[in-house]
Amino acid sequence: MTSASQRQRRIANLRGRIAGPQDAYERCRAFPCKNRTTADRGEGLNRLYCRKHIEFYRRHGSYVKASYGAGELRPYRLRALGWLKAHGHELVVRSAVESVQRLYRSAGAPIAANRLTGLSPGDRANAAWAQLRKANVEPLEVVAAWLAVDLRIRDDLQPDRHEEYRQVQAAKLIHRMAGGMHKRWELERPDGKMALTEFHKHPVSRGRVLRVLGCQLQAACGELCIA
Ligand SMILES: [Zn+2]
Incomplete structure (x- = not known):
């Protein structure tokens, strides 16, 4: 059975994720990048990666691994x-x-x-x-x-x-x-x-x-x- 306090915690957590900067979709997925995704910045539709990592991916074919020299x-x-x-x-x-x-x-x-x-x-x-x-x-x-x-x-x-x-x-x-x-x-x-x-x-x-x-x-x- 779910207690009232548990439910309240869950609602508060959800509110925090919608409003707060910790939302998974607001931060770039390329670990450990802390930049905001372009969608979050209102600059693009990419909900997973920041501008820097999108450009990196276009150049190297990977979000994290650079090209071989x-x-x-x-x-x-x-x-x-x-x-x-x-x-x-x-x-x-x-x-x-x-x-x-x-x-x-x-x-x-x-x-x-x-x-x-x-x-x-x-x-x-x-x-x-x-x-x-x-x-x-x-x-x-x-x-x-x-x-x-x-x-x-x-x-x-x-x-x-x-x-x-x-x-x-x-x-x-x-x-x-x-x-x-x-x-x-x-x-x-x-x-x-x-x-x-x-x-x-x-x-x-x-x-x-x-x-x-x-x-x-x-x-x-x-x-x-x-x-
Ligand atoms: Zn990034």
């Missing part, structure tokens, strides 16, 4: 490439390489990094494949990138095992391999001397384009696994 992935890439070369005759390897070649062929023309703004994630993913093709990145290297991330995750003592993290990490890696736009030209300064001007722009490595690229990569290479 290029140097960190390099030994795994080399190991994957060695394995692929030794197993190049196997049907599953040939099929992955052919899938990447198909993505290269169907990607259309490359788009300069400074013209990507406003395009759909699918168009941006195509632009990335076209850029890889233009940069003469071997399809085998792309397959190796997928396997490198798989090897790294399996070696990680605190991994994020969600599919999305794996996809985003592999997509970031091939995004980097595609390179960006690099221009150099000489410009005459007001004093008459010539100065070298450089312009570098890389496609922004965050958001839904990474999810699209990662899904395409997984569809192409997901059957492969280094034992």
Whole structure:
């Protein structure tokens, strides 16, 4: 039987949760973040995470785990490439390489990094494949990138095992391999001397384009696994 005092306590607790800052939905879920969720701040619809962690997730594919660095992935890439070369005759390897070649062929023309703004994630993913093709990145290297991330995750003592993290990490890696736009030209300064001007722009490595690229990569290479 519920006593009157218990009921009163429960009502007071409920009132507190609605009105007070301790409500679970008001604080970001990424432990130990103390920020308020965007919904609570009246700035968005996300009831679980704060602005900082939403941005982190868009960049890394995880709310808490940061991306693997290029140097960190390099030994795994080399190991994957060695394995692929030794197993190049196997049907599953040939099929992955052919899938990447198909993505290269169907990607259309490359788009300069400074013209990507406003395009759909699918168009941006195509632009990335076209850029890889233009940069003469071997399809085998792309397959190796997928396997490198798989090897790294399996070696990680605190991994994020969600599919999305794996996809985003592999997509970031091939995004980097595609390179960006690099221009150099000489410009005459007001004093008459010539100065070298450089312009570098890389496609922004965050958001839904990474999810699209990662899904395409997984569809192409997901059957492969280094034992
Ligand atoms: Zn947060």
